[in-house]
Amino acid sequence: MAAAPTPYTTRPQYSSSVLVRGTPEYERCRRNNPSSATPERYPREIHLPKTPQDVAAALRKATELGVHVGIRSSGHIFGLGALVHDGIMIDTSFLNRDIAYDTDTQEIAFGPAVRVEEVAGKLAEINRFFPHGHAPTVAAGGFLLAGGQGWFVRGWGATAQSWITKMEIVVPSGEVVTASRTENKDLFWAARGSGLGFFGVVTRFWGRTIPRSTLWERNFTFEVGNKYEALMTWALTKGDETPKYGTDLNLTIYYPEKYDPNCSGDDIPNPATLHMSLSLLCYADTKPQAKILLSAYDDMPAEIKDALIEMKPVTKTSFQRIFQTKRGFIGLGGDKRWSILSMLSEPSVPMPKLLSYIKPAMLELPTRTSVVFICTCDIVPDEVDSAVTIPQQYYISTITQWTDPKLEPQIYQPMRDRYRRALPVSAGVYVADYDVTCDDANGKVMSDTALARFLKIREKWDPKGIFPNYKKFIETHNKINQGLHKAKI
Template sequence: MSTTQLARYNTRAEYPAKVLIRGTPEYERCRQNNPSADTPSRFPQEIHVVKTPADVSGALKKATELGVHVGVRSSGHIFNLPNLIEGGILIDTTNLNRQIEYDPISGEICFGPACRVEELAAKLKDINRFFPHGHAPTVGSGGFLLAGGQGWFVRGWGATNQTWINKIEMVVPDGRTVIASRTENRDLFWAARGSGLGFFGVVTRFWGRTIKSSLMWERILKFEINSDSYMALMSWAIERGRDTPKYGTDLNLTIDYPEKYDPSYTTDTIPLNGKLHMTLNLLCYTDTIREARTLLGAYDKLTPEVQAALLEMHPVQRRTVEQVFSRKRRFLGNDKQDRWQINSIMNDPDVPLERLLEVIKPAMLELPTRTSSVFMCHCDIVPDEEDAALSLPQDLYISTITGWTDPKLEPAIYQPMRDRYKRAFPVAVGMYVTELDVNCDDANTKVMSDTALAKFLEIREKWDPNELFPNYKKFIMAHEKINRLQNKAQL
């Protein structure tokens, strides 16, 4: 791993040329321009900082001539950085259609793949419209939407690319720029929505529908959680979420050490006698506080065991997107000092809750560093495999973010959480595609159904027969591994 510390992450980075050659300072600055300081030691031959579809076509043509693979970056928030392909070409889309246009007649917004969540939010505020972008302010639209899009208030409105994206412009491997929608190049539209890092083209623009904006409200509850109270607290929190109306609610749970945010702590070491806190950030989207209180009312009744662990309870109050962004910036940081790994599963809805909680308990409570966190949310995404590659049910998204600052902790720091999530395979239906690790297969599991994967591979072979885009192979490896384990368990 590289330990070189460069300038902080720059979402509007500028470079002196459209093609950056390995061995130059500008190349290295671009190669490491991702939110984590933990950049793998993989070096593309060239980085193409594209501005137009024609530039993308030129980069794909160059890769074909060289006989090398291609990686694509919209923001670099996939922390194992699958876009860095040794000896290949990295297409950096930071300047590609980096503007947001709104059509008041159709109610559609149009934007490029590197448009950040905070940029979309600012535009939507100006035009008084709503579109379910991501929650983390500096995430790029390309990676977010290709993965599916666990956007704002996903529970009732579905993944963003399921119900909000109308069409996609992309450059395909032979260099052509095409439009994909439910009526045009339908196979590409199907494959793009849910395949994430395995997709075999370069998105240049999205078109998404919007609705009139409303108001956001939040209720916060904070508890002390430990091994003894874990089962009662987690069961109560999840069951209250299942009692909460799906439409217009956004239910999030975090577990971390409060010292994570204390600037007086400067090491990765867990504080002596440190106590974990579980926080529920419960949001809803509706016009009045009376409606908001009703929507979040399932959390009113605390059992005696839950009440005993309660530290804080904040009533329903108005919240802005900017306030949530501020909290998200604290959650991950962006100063290029922090290093991150994310492991995740999506639970199998048929597995009883008690069994699920037993299996994931080590991943929830045995955090390896002071800055590590658990994040869980109710997604309630019901897939339609006929419509998109997004084909696994997403009841709960469950993840642990391992954070550290000292590179001397590597490589040992990666393995503990990989092992804990590997233990969770029997209670998981799969994982969110953005967390598939191209560096190590240990914690990788399925990213779509087996039948969806078979269909995806057929479409990929049609459009990318020369395999310019190689990351799909990690899907195959993960699926074959899980099927072997499942077959062995049935013997």
């Protein structure tokens, strides 16, 4: 009999710091994920450290047992690679779960399980800005190790590239080290962009901040109908014409029924009517400045005007209001089940070819509560600086949501097939979305030369290989390089 749905909580409570398989608290912890589709993988033990020394003890235990280690900060990587079967999972929910601000350095410091909404709350309190993530319950660990597609990424770069100054890391030997651009530089390079392939446990991050400004938003909603190519071309082209600094451009495609509380979500209406919404945000001191930053979208061609449902002018908003909207697009536990497929577009691909290849993934949504999300990132990789080495022009993703477990496992495969067919126009995959359970649609997580460098650094710090996910990266790179999905542009 399937276990009852477990409400997801970002601040769980347990009676012990080590949970052993077969106990009720172990199972509650194992299932404390934003998706209730928890795979049948069972770590031997779950450790809940509060300090770096507790982490070191867990790593020593894994070495003694000769087992692998998985790290969970929040579980928004829906494949849940942290659930290492017969290994040790380190759940960081209690690890340095605080946020500090240094008035002299103007830096914030926080632990790996601190959530986006917690960081935003602290920043509002101190009147500062740091480009945290967009989804409120995502934790710092997964977000920053993936590089971090934070607020205003287009001009300010991935958060880990431009804003993180230092990390405290427990390495496989159990040693607690500091990594920065001046200390353990190889470790600092590898941590920023390797995501779930990283070979250590980050116990604290330090990041610089700047003075706070005002968040503004402009919205458009269209009925897609037969205007997919025209709408997408206009939306993405106007994004390219929008100033990079201080702007945040997001596109969603969804069924309007998604917002109906009575919608079960497990079936698709016939005929399906998809909507496309643009959420165009900017950070500016005044409304006139905001209007200028978002003015590229003033020019709307006649061919899409009749598809327009609603247009909202530039209006003052807040991160908290955006978080409320995002809660409808991400996992929150309960009976909801989620998966995500994504790709990073190859910048040299002509727009018509890109739109053609991704069209099935954009329009053939598996359920009424599934959604497409596209963000204009414009991240330029710097292989010398960090492992963030895949260009990120457009981040393109499809989030599948359902409630009935009977739809599994078949529900996963259609979207995998659609993203696999889109690999010829992909530069790679955002490492936070890399699927360690199925390589069908995975792209490269870093360049070939960066992966070679990463593997050498990994061998130095983790010679016994207790962190196993790097092996999956090698398999994917070999698949792509052997021409199985090689781009022909």
